[in-house]
Amino acid sequence: MLSAASDSHSMTPASPRYLVAFHPKRVPHHFVDVLIIGGGIAGLRAALATDPRLSVLVVTKDELKQSNSQYAQGGIAGVIDPADRFEDHVTDTLKAGGALCDRAVVEMVVREAPRRICELIEWGTHFDQQQGHLQLGREGGHSRHRVVHALGDATGKEIIRATIHRVRQLPHVAIWENTFTLDLLTHDGLCRGALVADESSGRSAIWAKQTILCTGGVGQIYRETTNPDVATGDGHALAYRAGAELRDMEFMQFHPTVLYIAGSSRSLITEAMRGEGAHLVDRTGYRFMPDYDERAELAPRDVVTRAIVMQMAKTRHPSVYLDVTRLDADVVRERFPGIAQTCSEFGIDITKDQIPVRPGAHYMIGGVTVDQIGRSTLPRLWAAGEVSSSGLHGANRLASNSLLEGLVYGAHSGEHASAAALEMADDFRAEPLENPPRDADGEPLDLADIRNSLKSLMWRFAGVERTQDRLTEARASIEHWCRYVLSRQFDAPEGWELQNMLTVAQMVIAAALARQESRGVHLRTDFPKTDDEHWQRHLAVPAAI
Numbered sequence: 001m002l003s004a005a006s007d008s009h010s011m012t013p014a015s016p017r018y019l020v021a022f023h024p025k026r027v028p029h030h031f032v033d034v035l036i037i038g039g040g041i042a043g044l045r046a047a048l049a050t051d052p053r054l055s056v057l058v059v060t061k062d063e064l065k066q067s068n069s070q071y072a073q074g075g076i077a078g079v080i081d082p083a084d085r086f087e088d089h090v091t092d093t094l095k096a097g098g099a100l101c102d103r104a105v106v107e108m109v110v111r112e113a114p115r116r117i118c119e120l121i122e123w124g125t126h127f128d129q130q131q132g133h134l135q136l137g138r139e140g141g142h143s144r145h146r147v148v149h150a151l152g153d154a155t156g157k158e159i160i161r162a163t164i165h166r167v168r169q170l171p172h173v174a175i176w177e178n179t180f181t182l183d184l185l186t187h188d189g190l191c192r193g194a195l196v197a198d199e200s201s202g203r204s205a206i207w208a209k210q211t212i213l214c215t216g217g218v219g220q221i222y223r224e225t226t227n228p229d230v231a232t233g234d235g236h237a238l239a240y241r242a243g244a245e246l247r248d249m250e251f252m253q254f255h256p257t258v259l260y261i262a263g264s265s266r267s268l269i270t271e272a273m274r275g276e277g278a279h280l281v282d283r284t285g286y287r288f289m290p291d292y293d294e295r296a297e298l299a300p301r302d303v304v305t306r307a308i309v310m311q312m313a314k315t316r317h318p319s320v321y322l323d324v325t326r327l328d329a330d331v332v333r334e335r336f337p338g339i340a341q342t343c344s345e346f347g348i349d350i351t352k353d354q355i356p357v358r359p360g361a362h363y364m365i366g367g368v369t370v371d372q373i374g375r376s377t378l379p380r381l382w383a384a385g386e387v388s389s390s391g392l393h394g395a396n397r398l399a400s401n402s403l404l405e406g407l408v409y410g411a412h413s414g415e416h417a418s419a420a421a422l423e424m425a426d427d428f429r430a431e432p433l434e435n436p437p438r439d440a441d442g443e444p445l446d447l448a449d450i451r452n453s454l455k456s457l458m459w460r461f462a463g464v465e466r467t468q469d470r471l472t473e474a475r476a477s478i479e480h481w482c483r484y485v486l487s488r489q490f491d492a493p494e495g496w497e498l499q500n501m502l503t504v505a506q507m508v509i510a511a512a513l514a515r516q517e518s519r520g521v522h523l524r525t526d527f528p529k530t531d532d533e534h535w536q537r538h539l540a541v542p543a544a545i
């Protein structure tokens with residue numbers, strides 16, 4: 001059971017409780033039983049778990065298809081092969097997690113995995129098969145082949161297609177796309193729904209008996225990232241403003257192999273490719289991973305990421321290379337059609353040429369603290385998926401465990417939020433909440449310029465390698481920007497996202513400064529050792545960052 005949270009965090013004058021002004025007499029009001037914010041794997045799975053007697057609303061800030069889930073490549077981990085064992089999946093997860101995983105959570109999620117994967121199949125997901133059986137891939141940190149995948153390397157696209165289709169058949173679930181959630185509404189220490197905005201109807205209040213936050217990740221705060229544009233950390237920031245506890249924000253996982261071609265999007269090159277036998281080589285063609293770890297290319301992500309950063313520095317080159325040229329060309333094309341296509345657009349034939357790669361921000365391990373059923377510390381607020389911190393990943397997420405976490409916690413939060421909502425009587429009253437308008441002062445701001453500066457600063461000073469001096473310098477710059485960006489009021493997502501990104505960046509830097517050790521994905525070159533005596537614990541984001 002988690003401790004109760006305060007009504008909201010103590011904000012400085014520069015960072016008000018709500019992003020925009022509103023008055024209950026001037027906004028339309030909607031009433032639902034369960035509000036789900038986000039339509040990736042966690043939000044959709046939560047919707048599928050809701051009770052059909054309830055009225056449920058899913059809101060997404062872009063089209064429903066735009067989410068981290070849609071772009072997932074490698075697959076979902078689960079013990080499917082009869083020769084595999086739950087104990088092994090548990091051990092692999094704990095080993096990767098840097099002694100910070102919650103063992104009970106790991107056991108629960110791992111044991112539920114086969115059931116959650118079977119549900120997806122029942123709902124029409126076509127996972128790749130081989131001779132009538134699910135084809136199982138192997139990824140870094142896994143001791144066995146246990147990753148189900150679809151369309152070769154486009155697993156997310158297929159599971160989201162099938163899940164959206166299923167959710168659309170539910171008459172009790174409505175979906176509002178292109179609806180930006182600005183803030184959670186809180187009253188008397190309870191979450192009461194959310195304030196949302198869309199282009200046609202402006203701002204409205206959605207009053208909900210229970211609210212489930214499934215807003216995904218924060219990768220956009222970094223210049224180099226695998227995450228799509230929607231991943232600006234809105235959910236992390238709005239939960240923080242509402243007073244929910246967040247923790248472990250220093251643990252940003254960097255994916256070791258992101259395509260690095262000037263002018264291309266930063267496509268992720270799935271680690272399933274290393275699982276299939278790809279080698280990492282430097283500019284001279286030297287295979288360097290065995291120098292850094294006996295597991296070579298199959299070492300966990302943090303180990304591979306660090307090795308790449310060090311090898312890039314050693315060879316003074318902006319990338320290293322993935323080499324699959326010694327594998328069977330037909331197998332490569334069949335198993336990795338998406339990557340083969342993307343690379344071919346830049347004149348790279350992956351069956352003959354090496355693929356330039358470098359690390360990029362990939363997955364936020366930290367987030368809203370939740371218990372095993374997805375309950376946050378703010379009563380009536382639940383969270384699932386990447387926005388949450390369940391204790392599954394510890395200090396380093398094992399590959400293909402995050403879609404799984406979204407499925408398990410989406411299902412739990414949907415079921416339990418439904419049960420809680422069914423116990424509550426209808427109450428069609430708006431609370432007397434309001435937020436006064438702020439002065440529309442000063443020069444218009446070049447929001448794109450600040451956004452780019454923030455992303456670049458985070459990449460250089462709070463990226464893979466961190467030190468006290470560089471983090472302190474980054475904190476000072478961000479505090480300076482916050483002073484004139486957070487105090488303003490904006491009318492469109494561009495401004496709201498920037499405000500949220502600044503808030504999330506502050507959280508990441510505060511946590512990275514506080515944790516004076518290296519653990520999992522958090523590498524402090526000034527504290528290179530893991531210090532269990534002082535730091536084998538979670539770090540809650542302080543009330544004032």
Ligand SMILES: Cc1cc2nc3c(=O)[nH]c(=O)nc-3n(C[C@H](O)[C@H](O)[C@H](O)COP(=O)(O)OP(=O)(O)OC[C@H]3O[C@@H](n4cnc5c(N)ncnc54)[C@H](O)[C@@H]3O)c2cc1C
Pocket residue numbers: 037038039040041042043059060061062064066067068069070071072073074075076077155156179180181182214215216217226227228230231234235268362363384385386387399400401402403404406
């Ligand atoms: C390129 C890539 C490949 C990956 N490959 C794998 C893999 O193979 N296996 C694996 O396990 N994991 C993988 N991951 C990680 C995994 O995809 C994500 O962690 C997971 O999909 C997150 O799901 P989610 O439902 O929590 O969030 P998302 O899928 O990101 O969904 C977030 C939702 O929240 C909505 N939202 C956000 N902000 C707001 C707002 N202000 N108002 C309204 N709505 C909002 C968005 O519109 C979206 O609908 C990959 C990630 C990436 C980026």
